[in-house]
Amino acid sequence: MTDAADATIHLTPLADAHRALGARLIEFSGWLMPVQYGSILDEHKTVRERLGLFDLSHMGELYVEGPESGHALASALVSDPPSLAVGRAQYSMICAPDGGIIDDLIVYRLGEMRYLVVANAGNAPVVSDSLATRLAGFAAVLDDRSLATGLLAVQGPRAVDALGPLTDVDLDALRYYGAAEGKVAGIDALVARTGYTGEDGFEVFVETARTAELWDLLLEAVRAHGGAPIGLGARDTLRLEAGMPLYGNELDLDTNPYEAGLGRVVKLTKTGDFVGRSALEKVAREGPSRKLVGLIVEGRGIARHGYPVFAGDRRTGVVTSGTQSPTLGVPIAMAYVAPSDAEPGTVVDVEIRAARVPARSVALPFYKRGA
Amino acid sequence: MVPSDLRYTKDHEWVRIDGDEATIGITSYAADQLGDIVFVELPETGRTLDQFAAFGVVESVKAVSDLFAPLSGEVSETNQELGPKPELVNSDPFDAGWMIRVRIADPGQVEALLDAHAYDALIAAG
Secondary structure: OOOOOOOOOEEOOOHHHHHHOOOEEEEEOOEEEEEEOOOHHHHHHHHHHOOEEEEOOOOEEEEEEOOOHHHHHHHHOOOOHHHOOOOEEEEEEEEOOOOOEEEEEEEEEEEOOEEEEEEOHHHHHHHHHHHHHHHOOOOOEEEEOHHHEEEEEEEOOOHHHHHHHHEOOOHHHOOOOEEEEEEEOOEEEEEEOOOOOOOOEEEEEEEHHHHHHHHHHHHHHHHHOOOEEOOHHHHHHHHHHOOOOOEOOOEOOOOOOOOOOOHHHOOOOOOOOOOOHHHHHHHHHHOOOOEEEEEEEOOOOOOOOOOEEEEOOEEEEEEEEEEEOOOOOOEEEEEEEOHHHOOOOOEEEEEEOOEEEEEEEEOOOOOOOOO | OOOOOOEEOOOOEEEEEEOOEEEEEEOHHHHHHHOOEEEEEOOOOOOEEOOOOEEEEEEEOOOEEEEEOOOOEEEEEEOHHHOOOOOHHHHOOOOOOOOEEEEEOOHHHHHHOEOHHHHHHHHHOO
């Protein structure tokens, strides 16, 4: 077990709150985070059926401001942030010159000349450094507020019911990937209709000093609607069912967006150069050398990260994430395989502890919420 | 307190000795640490196990863990209920969540196992 805190580990403003709730705390990406408060399966089900409250204060918040902030981000990232209307967000990536993914991001346009880039906790320092380098020469300023910003997520079909009465933000008018600044329980916040669970829900950015206060108020509202606090364990099974990639599993520096099935994120049509353009144009032209697929294991066992995948006797790839799907009741996984083995319906074998176990390739996501 | 009539390993298996037969499972402490158990892989009956060698695996939502044989012997029976209901290991680890029965090869090996008092002390020490 890794319950012990290390002196170099960051604490979110909610570490004491998590302990008081009986959470099991683990180190994740340099932060002490709750992996579960009780049963991961119960937490997963609570989010699918009602709602959950997540502490995501470990994520990185990088603000970019200035007359050329949009152009600067367009040259630094694979997406086209200036194409966003104010109050809208887009999924994006920052790539290396060879097209490898440094991190996957969400970019929010908060004003004509003001953007928020949200990075994964473990990558936030390198994204911050890369952006600082790539913004040089533009009339744009980077403000890394990762340690000054708390982030709470309210996710699940009852999210509007729980959050609505607490905020002056018009949630009905806030579409998926929309964001608005306002107050939540009287506290200044940025409310975004984004998430990582496959359910409707919101992410609420708030200053660190008021994060614990907001957590208490949101937890009360979430519980009043049948919800509960949710740890990173269920966050992982929820995102996997929703077919969403996790940096370090599906995405890394040796992977490009096209391999991950995320070529739509790369805006090759935007004007001007951006880091990785020529490498990514080549992949777009020639096709990726491997593809991310969903697998449903049809034999006994759970396909886990790192397990080899075979097509007959030929090793075709490797599992990137896998678990027993709490919603579907079968083992699910994501894996990279050769493009010729990526067609949905293809049967491959996953090597699970020296046994070859059949698995069927399926289109992602595994789970899609009802309309 | 764990049941006083069982013997234990440092790896958190329990063993109930009944004549020349041993029933084996994992402790409530182990089940709680693993979290929701979603899959248990057990050996075929007739397989011979060596004391303290891996005999199967238990998978929680998050992780895979090996199971270690408290005693040497031949597997005489496995708990078929755990196929459809692996959660029995969480809900009733010392009874309905049992895993295998073994014909004990060497009764002297029992001396190498912990009694309930020693196992409780092990858990308390973390």
